Amino acid sequence: NADTAMYHAKEAGNRYLFFSDDMNKQAVKRLQVENLIRLGLKEDYFQVYYQPKMSFETGKLVGMEALVRFVTPQKGVVSPGTFIPIAEETGQIVEIGDLVLKKACVDMKRWVDQGLIDGRVAVNLSARQFNLPNLLQRIDEVLEETGLSPANLELEITEGTVMDSPQGAINTMYQLRDRGIHLAMDDFGTGYSSLSYLRKFPLNTLKIDKAFVDDSKSDIGKAMIDTIITIARNLGLSTVAEGVETVEQQRFMADKNCDVLQGYLYSKPLSAEEFARFARAEINFDIVPPALVPEKT
Numbered sequence: 001n002a003d004t005a006m007y008h009a010k011e012a013g014n015r016y017l018f019f020s021d022d023m024n025k026q027a028v029k030r031l032q033v034e035n036l037i038r039l040g041l042k043e044d045y046f047q048v049y050y051q052p053k054m055s056f057e058t059g060k061l062v063g064m065e066a067l068v069r070f071v072t073p074q075k076g077v078v079s080p081g082t083f084i085p086i087a088e089e090t091g092q093i094v095e096i097g098d099l100v101l102k103k104a105c106v107d108m109k110r111w112v113d114q115g116l117i118d119g120r121v122a123v124n125l126s127a128r129q130f131n132l133p134n135l136l137q138r139i140d141e142v143l144e145e146t147g148l149s150p151a152n153l154e155l156e157i158t159e160g161t162v163m164d165s166p167q168g169a170i171n172t173m174y175q176l177r178d179r180g181i182h183l184a185m186d187d188f189g190t191g192y193s194s195l196s197y198l199r200k201f202p203l204n205t206l207k208i209d210k211a212f213v214d215d216s217k218s219d220i221g222k223a224m225i226d227t228i229i230t231i232a233r234n235l236g237l238s239t240v241a242e243g244v245e246t247v248e249q250q251r252f253m254a255d256k257n258c259d260v261l262q263g264y265l266y267s268k269p270l271s272a273e274e275f276a277r278f279a280r281a282e283i284n285f286d287i288v289p290p291a292l293v294p295e296k297t
């Protein structure tokens, strides 16, 4: 038991024992989260929230990112930062990702039909999901079941996901693109994609990671954003800035002709109900004060 291990570790002054005790606690925590996820999948604790994306050119809503929320009676809201890495390891991310895709397509179809939005809903795909042999089949099924047009769907993948096996990734990406689904490289600049591969990936969009947006005050930070946007332009890709929180950041990204802005300045991720309200309000980021609709998670 953990206390006994700690006691012996102190007695012996043995670093390895401390280490293994720590690992033990981590393993227990992971098992708890894994069990909670299993329960959550059964009891429908997973919800999908939507964060608006604003066009710089028009100031208007052009789409949204679907972000999973794990709302449990036992532990409250468990953040994606905690449960997604564990779900990735256990493989549960496949089932979670599938339900996020399904819910996002159902909601988007309804909103498109209502004339509330005419853009794309962006769904994050984990590496495990992306590499599933039946990924395309599953996406086709969901589009068919929900009736959503592929023109209303975008998938966000990370550098790590595609660099594991770049040639396979390129093939999958072409097949998604052939269907009219847009592809965005998420958290761009934080992973290890090579520029020579970047040009071979049939992407539509680069999402500039929040870390760069945060650093847009410093000279080096400015230069990095400049460079990323220049690369995107040269490859014919549009750009999205993630995590825009301040008017200064907005101004800087706008000056650099970043196409789409996403962040707390416009809105936190919203429940489906709140998102519909946001879309109905026809918010224009130039005139409406930020954080109009608070997050309820």
Ligand code: C2E
Residues within 6 Å of the ligand: 051, 066, 067, 068, 079, 080, 081, 084, 093, 097, 100, 124, 125, 126, 156, 186, 187, 242, 243, 244, 245, 262, 263, 264, 265, 269
């Ligand atoms: P991401 O895909 O890069 O999503 C952006 C994250 O930044 C979201 O965190 C969002 O709430 C947060 N964010 C957006 N604007 C701001 C801002 O102005 N300030 C701050 N501080 N944060 C902002 P979230 O929802 O906690 O998700 C974290 C990560 O978890 C996501 O990063 C994504 O990698 C992963 N994730 C979320 N939902 C899913 C999903 O359905 N499937 C998969 N595979 N991964 C997901």
Ligand code: MG
Residues within 6 Å of the ligand: 065, 124, 156, 186
């Ligand atoms: Mg994302």
Ligand code: MG
Residues within 6 Å of the ligand: 186, 187, 207, 209, 242
């Ligand atoms: Mg991101």
Ligand code: MG
Residues within 6 Å of the ligand: 187, 209, 210, 242
């Ligand atoms: Mg990010």
